[in-house]
Amino acid sequence: MCILTIVTINFNSGEGLGLTYNSVIQQIAHNRETYQWILIDGLSHDKSSDFCRSPYDVNYDVVVSEPDSGIYNAMNKGLDLATGDYILFMNSGDEFFSGFSSKSWTNFLNLNDKCVYYTNVFVKYKNRNNVLVDYSRKSLSFNLGLPFCHQAVYVPKSIYKYNRFDESYRIYATLPYFYQVTKNNRIKHINITSCVYDMSGVSSTISLDNLRELIRFNKNIGEYNIKIFFRIVMLAVKSKIKKLIKFD
Helix, strand or coil, X not given: CCCEEEEEEECCCHHHHHHHHHHHHHHHCCCHHHEEEEEEECCCCCHHHHHHCCCCHHHCCEEEECCCCCHHHHHHHHHHHCCCCEEEECCCCCEECCCCCHHHHHCCCCCCCCEEEEEEEEEECCCCCCEEECHHHCCCCCCCCCCCCHHHEEEEHHHHCCCCCCCCCCXXXXXXXXXXXXXXXXXXXXXXXXXXXXXXXXXXXXXXHHHHHHHHXXXXXXXXXXXXXXXXXXXXXXXXXXXXXXXX
16 A cells, blocks of 8 residues: 655645645545645744644644744655655645545556656646646756646655755755756656646745856756856846736
């Protein structure tokens, strides 16, 4: 029997945690033995703190509510506590896609196949049409950001137990993490949609800190050159234009 660990990271996002909580509860209701569910809360002081206490906490396998140094510190705590055969990060505000179920993921997760799997994702926006992103049409290039949505990536224990998020990255720690996870391991796209990613609260503007971390990452993997530099600059320019015209 394959067990999936779901790690939910939260800090002062009561409304988002409520969405995620209800979605996960529906997902695990009929196959509880095939899931481990971990909530890592940064000692929230809004209504999300209710989800760390009874009657909600009985639905988690592990609840940690304590101060942390940021989201990637919290995600590393989740890695340390995970015991499932595969791990999936579904943070506050993330939901499973309608129709996706334990039958869906058990059809492609294989205990004897040490492979990273990723699926398509449904993206919700505030001021534009929602989009179904088919990652089979996208290249697996990490230079400008993740080539997939991390809420739709399933990493086996044989890999996630030996990799951690680099907490010196404040914004893009998922880049070096998933780059390492996929660099020396097989990765396979599954042409189904597993999650809903809410972009309504995400800024479209790339800050100077974002640019620095993108450049740093490309330098660390030995792929930084003038071409990559201009691609990063153009990415920042496009995000600024979108912000100005209120595209998002």
